[in-house]
Amino acid sequence: MTAGPVKFKARLSIEQVEEGDDLAPKFDDRGLITVVTTDATSGELLMQGTMNSEALALTIRTGEAHYFSRSRQALWRKGATSGFVQKVRELLVDDDQDCIWLRVDVAGGASCHVGYRSCFYRRVPIGSEGDITLEWTDTKKVFDPVAVYGDAPNPTKL
Amino acid sequence: MTAGPVKFKARLSIEQVEEGDDLAPKFDDRGLITVVTTDATSGELLMQGTMNSEALALTIRTGEAHYFSRSRQALWRKGATSGFVQKVRELLVDDDQDCIWLRVDVAGGASCHVGYRSCFYRRVPIGSEGDITLEWTDTKKVFDPVAVYGDAPNPTKL
Numbered sequence: 001m002t003a004g005p006v007k008f009k010a011r012l013s014i015e016q017v018e019e020g021d022d023l024a025p026k027f028d029d030r031g032l033i034t035v036v037t038t039d040a041t042s043g044e045l046l047m048q049g050t051m052n053s054e055a056l057a058l059t060i061r062t063g064e065a066h067y068f069s070r071s072r073q074a075l076w077r078k079g080a081t082s083g084f085v086q087k088v089r090e091l092l093v094d095d096d097q098d099c100i101w102l103r104v105d106v107a108g109g110a111s112c113h114v115g116y117r118s119c120f121y122r123r124v125p126i127g128s129e130g131d132i133t134l135e136w137t138d139t140k141k142v143f144d145p146v147a148v149y150g151d152a153p154n155p156t157k158l
Numbered sequence: 159m160t161a162g163p164v165k166f167k168a169r170l171s172i173e174q175v176e177e178g179d180d181l182a183p184k185f186d187d188r189g190l191i192t193v194v195t196t197d198a199t200s201g202e203l204l205m206q207g208t209m210n211s212e213a214l215a216l217t218i219r220t221g222e223a224h225y226f227s228r229s230r231q232a233l234w235r236k237g238a239t240s241g242f243v244q245k246v247r248e249l250l251v252d253d254d255q256d257c258i259w260l261r262v263d264v265a266g267g268a269s270c271h272v273g274y275r276s277c278f279y280r281r282v283p284i285g286s287e288g289d290i291t292l293e294w295t296d297t298k299k300v301f302d303p304v305a306v307y308g309d310a311p312n313p314t315k316l
Contacts, residue, residue, distance in 0.1 A: 004288050011316045018272050018314055023282055023290040026315070036194050036206055043201020045250075048194055048257040063284045088284055092203075092295065094277040095270055096314035099206040101278045112253055114176050119252040120259045124181055126221045126246055130162050132181040137250065156176055156254035157184070158169045 006057040011097075018095050026098040027053060032068060033100060037111065039118075040089040040103040046111035047119045051100060063088050065102055071155040082148050084108045108142070113155060115141035164215040169255075176253050184256040185211060190226060191258060195269065197276075198247040198261040204269035205277045209258060221246050223260055229313040240306050242266045266300070271313060273299035 009022040017024055027033050032050040039046055051059065055066040055075055065086035069076040079085030086104040093100055112119040121138040167180040175182055185191050190208040197204055209217065213224040213233055223244035227234040237243035244262040251258055270277040279296040 006287060007289050009289075014312055014314050014316065017316065021280070021292040021294075023292055034192060034206055036203055038196070038201070038203060043196070045194055045196060045259045048192055048252065060282055060284065060286055060290070091282045091284060092278040093280055093282060093292065094206065095272045095274075095279075099277075101203045114253045116253075119257075120250040121253075122179070122251055124218055124249045124251060126218065126249060128218050129164060131165050131167075132218070134179040134181055134251065136179075154172055156172050158172065158175065 006060050008053065008056075017097050023093065024097055025053075025056065025093065025100070026096065028098075032070075033098060035067065035100045035102060037065065037086065037102045037104055040105055044118055045120050046086075046104070046106065046117075056100065059088060059102070060091065065104060069155070071153075071157060078111075079107065081152070082108075082110070082113075082143070084110045086111070110142040113145060113149065115143050115145045117142050164218050166211065166214075175255050181251065182255055183211075183214065183251065183258070184254065186256075190228075191256060193225065193258045193260060195223065195244065195260045195262055198263055202276055203278050204244075204262070204264065204275075214258065217246060217260070218249065223262060227313070229311075229315060236269075237265065239310070240266075240268070240271075240301070242268045244269070268300040271303060271307065273301050273303045275300050 009024040011024045025033050031052050035049045035051050037046045049067040052068040055068050058066040065078045067076045085107045088102050088104050090103040116138050122134040123137050167182040169182045183191055189210050193207045193209050195204045207225040210226040213226050216224040223236045225234045243265045246260050246262050248261040274296055280292040281295050
């Protein structure tokens, strides 16, 4: 007997969702759920993305992070192009089950398409007024994005 | 001479957004940006929320986390009701500037309306198939939500 594909439960009550042991994720009107991905060792925030139900089910079954790319409108196995696969050490869900937290180990150490270890490499000084000047928290790229991605379209949208 | 209110820059080019020192956040079609909030000491993910431009500007100026509550459709100074104010130790922005990372110190130690320290207190076992049973990672509530919030509407939506 096999358990078969990952099943999500219907959302029936606030008590079930907040205090129960059913996995009953809330996908939004586009069928997506927010994902927060941190480095399992350092605790650093690596990236924030989205999953559809297929990406979430695949991540749970395989232990490798899958996302839904909004810029490409396609299922996205993280690292398929770059090799920077994210191995999921722990997968958590929040109180109202509209957010997933992945604690991962990253092969090669990079999670950002710009080439940095983390997507978060600039800081806004607290107490700023008027025009803001961002401060760099990381200036060392882990890889060369042109060498890795070639002329693939940049996912950043203006 | 005073610098006046926090100013956000227009998004003019991918290079400016990804590699420049302008703060040019991307608010979505509802005027919101995703926020990830971690404990500045432990690195634990506390909550995921959203800000509108007013909430982001107030957070930068005051150093206290402000959000936009989607369930209440209102500006929300975190801790206004519960007292669990979040003091922002560091505020970062991601590569394409559509996500904010707050590293905070929390007065009283709680960030979850259900009463837990973090909103993420349940784990999905990796490798699961079929029906999923969530595992608790935290079972000790820091406060009693009924005592703190009384009969205010629960923000969780089914």
